[in-house]
Amino acid sequence: MSQDRLEKLNQLPLRENLRGISPYGAPQINVPIQLNVNENTHPMPQVVVEAITEAVREAASGLNRYPDREFVALRQDLARYLGHGLEEENLWAANGSNEVLQQILQAFGGPGRSLLSFPPTYSMYPLLASGTTTDYLAGYRDADYSLSAESASQQVREHAPSVVFLCSPNNPTGTALDLDVVRAVYEAGESSNTMVVVDEAYAEFALEGTESALTLLPGRQRLIITRTMSKAFALAGARLGYLAAAPEVVDALRLVRLPYHLSAVTQATARAALAHSGALLENVEDIKRQRDRIVVELRAMGLVPAVSDSNFVTFGGLRQPHAVFEALLEGGVIIRDNGLPGHLRVTAGTEAENTAFLDGLRAYLAAHPDALTA
Structure with a gap:
């Protein structure tokens, strides 16, 4: 929000407990591969x-x-x-x-x-x-x-x-x-x-x-x-x-x-x-396989993925996570920087989407040998 809009907002008789807070909002950026808001990326049957x-x-x-x-x-x-x-x-x-x-x-x-x-x-x-x-x-x-x-x-x-x-x-x-x-x-x-x-x-x-x-x-x-x-x-x-x-x-x-x-x-x-829950839950099983694949490949890169019971993976071990986020975004892949120190989060997408993410991350780490904390 611009400073002008913020000043105009504060002129309103807004409830005091709402002043100074920001609305919820993950980045909405139109890139080819969107793995940032934990959507189900698999096509609807x-x-x-x-x-x-x-x-x-x-x-x-x-x-x-x-x-x-x-x-x-x-x-x-x-x-x-x-x-x-x-x-x-x-x-x-x-x-x-x-x-x-x-x-x-x-x-x-x-x-x-x-x-x-x-x-x-x-x-x-x-x-x-x-x-x-x-x-x-x-x-x-x-x-x-x-x-x-x-x-x-x-x-x-x-x-x-x-x-x-x-x-x-x-x-x-x-x-x-x-x-x-x-x-x-x-x-x-x-x-x-x-x-x-x-x-x-x-x-x-x-x-x-x-x-x-x-x-x-x-x-x-x-x-x-x-x-x-x-x-x-x-x-x-x-x-x-x-x-x-x-x-x-x-x-x-x-x-x-x-x-x-x-x-x-x-x-x-x-x-x-x-x-039609059966058809939809078949996609869930594929997403789980892709999530587990991400965990295995991140570990192989020297990163530290958390155990995941969800359709996303949070991983740590990065010195400058936002730099990694920006590099992936430039390559057409958006994941999530939640501000968690040393960590990023990625939604488990389709096989092709996950491959693009993993390849992009692997290339970044190869080009920046000091990117890992250990």
Whole structure:
């Protein structure tokens, strides 16, 4: 934002907690290979394209009427997809998981209440807190960016937050939390009646043996698991996020949602995709193979990739990561510089896209033998 625009913004009676902060925004640069925002880069299967097209065509004939305010059929489909004994009354959805998280803070955060999360983590969390006038508490992780059950629970007992956001797999590091962390945080929040949210946006990409926090829902009234269809289902452009929780949590969100917040087109699109989950999850398996390939090749270059349960890989060992970012960008490949010291993040794309990234990085390292920290 220009200085002139900033001065004009500050002339408005803006809420004080919004002054001086910047909106969320990853760089939107038109280059041939875009591996910076963790999109599903694989083409949508044609059978799914056709199913969505037909579903939207049918929905279009009724667009003069409001959509189903309770999106019952979609919630039933989501419950069937998740399994774990969940039913329609356990599911809720909104326009992307960001709106789901916002609604959670509208219901359980707000003035005089607080949100605790553990940076480095998803950069929208403090912005969602500001937008709902919820105090943001930045916790801490170990030096290797891990989060232990002991540390996390101690911080919850210390701060007694209204809400805790646990990102698993974590963004930007990509590593899933052990369920012992979720259990410990939930128990530590008992005395403060803390709502515990596990953000599982990348759950479908998890390594074999990684358990979902969905297994912990029975008997835990204050636990919420959020998901998205943007990643595994390749619907980033459709905006559909959802959660699973106790029915009374869903009732709470009804108090803050806008009327008819999910359009008929969104509902139709999501249901058509869920009906073809098998075809879409085949792409997920290929993305996981490509992610693992990236990890292997980065290690061979002398870099230090994090263990990834997601569709991206964060890697360290660079003296000047932004110089590497700029060099790759000049070569037509954009990845993500999150400002994490010595690190960059790359989305696992198609085989050809990943080859271009790896070749470009290998060439840079060959031309700059002092680029690595070790």
